[in-house]
Amino acid sequence: MRLNTIYAGDALKVLKSLPSESVNCVVTSPPYYCLRDYNVVGQIGLENSPEEYIKNLVKIFMECRRVLKKDGTMWIVIGKAWIEQPARNKRSVWTVPTRGFKGTHFATFPPDLIRSCIAAGCPPDGIVLDPFMGAGTTALVAKELGRNYIGIELNKEYVKLAEERLDFGFFY
Numbered sequence: 507m508r509l510n511t512i513y514a515g516d517a518l519k520v521l522k523s524l525p526s527e528s529v530n531c532v533v534t535s536p537p538y539y540c541l542r543d544y545n546v547v548g549q550i551g552l553e554n555s556p557e558e559y560i561k562n563l564v565k566i567f568m569e570c571r572r573v574l575k576k577d578g579t580m581w582i583v584i585g586k587a588w589i590e591q592p593a594r595n596k597r598s599v600w601t602v603p604t605r606g607f608k609g610t611h612f613a614t615f616p617p618d619l620i621r622s623c624i625a626a627g628c629p630p631d632g633i634v635l636d637p638f639m640g641a642g643t644t645a646l647v648a649k650e651l652g653r654n655y656i657g658i659e660l661n662k663e664y665v666k667l668a669e670e671r672l673d674f675g676f677f678y
């Protein structure tokens with residue numbers, strides 16, 4: 507398993523190649539059902555039925571669970587709005603404004619949203635995994651907080667974009 511790497515490939519296939527109980531934290535936002543076309547064969551989200559979509563996501567998250575250490579944490583963002591209560595304990599729904607990122611046509615994670623997940627859910631020097639890495643926000647935040655990352659992304663253009671962001675920082 508290579509640390510601080512974004513694997514270009516299908517999430518399920520790559521996850522199956524990772525050792526059990528090897529990562530501390532999973533942070534991810536999977537494709538939503540029938541909302542976007544990521545222009546790549548094998549993408550999740552364009553299945554013929556919601557049942558098929560859920561079946562595919564369940565397979566992915568079963569593998570994430572296998573790969574996660576026993577005391578690991580998993581954070582799944584599956585909605586278009588996140589709610590945060592400033593200066594108070596987090597509630598069960600957090601609202602944080604989303605933003606697009608040039609070069610993508612999907613909303614990238616707001617870094618503030620996942621900073622809390624990684625800071626609370628992964629020890630320093632631990633490993634954060636994102637099986638749907640997109641433009642690489644999880645990796646950027648993990649790096650900023652002194653954690654290692656492993657990303658998986660099917661669209662090679664996004665892998666390139668994420669690597670460029672990792673080289674040049676958030677404002678690239």
Ligand SMILES: C[S@@+](CC[C@H](N)C(=O)[O-])C[C@H]1O[C@@H](n2cnc3c(N)ncnc32)[C@H](O)[C@@H]1O
Pocket residue numbers: 515516517518534535536537538544546548549550551612613614615637638639640641642643644658659660661664
């Ligand atoms: C909602 S976006 C993730 C955005 C990411 N959180 C960010 O901040 O940039 C979902 C991503 O999943 C990728 N994807 C779709 N099907 C996939 C699959 N089977 N394996 C790996 N990645 C996949 C898409 O290309 C897209 O980049």
